[in-house]
Amino acid sequence: MIYWHSFADFLAMGGYGFYVWGSFGLTAAIMVIEPIMVARNRKTTIARLKRQIRAEARNISE
């Protein structure tokens, strides 16, 4: 049982559209961006650590 009569009705949120979608919009954006940033940070960290390990290995063998 969907409460809304039409999609426009749903978007308008009874006149509170700006406030409701402003809340949901930023929340959705944060919940998409945060994991992406964490994953990106992980990639750069792994790349940096690999470089460091290789450099250390070279120093030991020399």
Add this chain to the structure above:
Amino acid sequence: MKDRFNLYKFASPATFYPLAGALIPYFAAVSVVFGLAGLYLGMLVAPTDFQQGEGYRIIFIHVPASWMSMFIYLVMAFWAAIGLAFNTRLSGMMAQALAPTGALMAFLSLWTGALWGKPMWGAWWVWDARLTSELILLFLYIGYMALTAAIDDPRRSDKAGGLLLLVGVVNVPIIYFSVKWWNTLHQGSSINMGKSSMAETMLWGMLLMAMCFWMYSIAVALMRVRTIMLERERHTDWVKAELSGEGK
């Protein structure tokens, strides 16, 4: 080695790292399922509120975000206490991994609260006990992150951060009970033991969204803690083995 650390098996990063990696997809998937179900109930099925019209629907993220902002802080304080008492390596990493997500939850709580307050109270912000104590929670998160980032030695950084977390934990009950203790503009809690002041679909929508936020926070914190583990344990054999492998 193995026999000696048997008791603390899961407190050892080398054991926890692959376990966390295996669990992340499940928490993420469950979070999406709860989120979709919660949005369906809350945004499509739940009836309107007779006082607040459709504006009340902000509750479906405002309450879960606020709950998580308090709960994540309590979990961080728990890890801080464990770390200070038993000197375990993992606890500091867990607190560190949770902090940014907790800060974002506190921020979302304030943001959605402002967007809810404007149409209902006529003000984006008031210096009300509930709002002010939640703002202090956000500052505690930011303070913890700044403090731990400023100290290079991880063990000292964990100790200093842990102390800040434990001192700041007094703020959490203040937030929670503020609407009871003081006469605030902020409305009282919508859920009370035994009976709640909400329609059934609203209540379920909110609980599902809370589960979604909960699972999301676990998934992101586990992702973050794995990176922190690699970074901090970079001189150990298990990290070197991990990184020399396929390097996923």
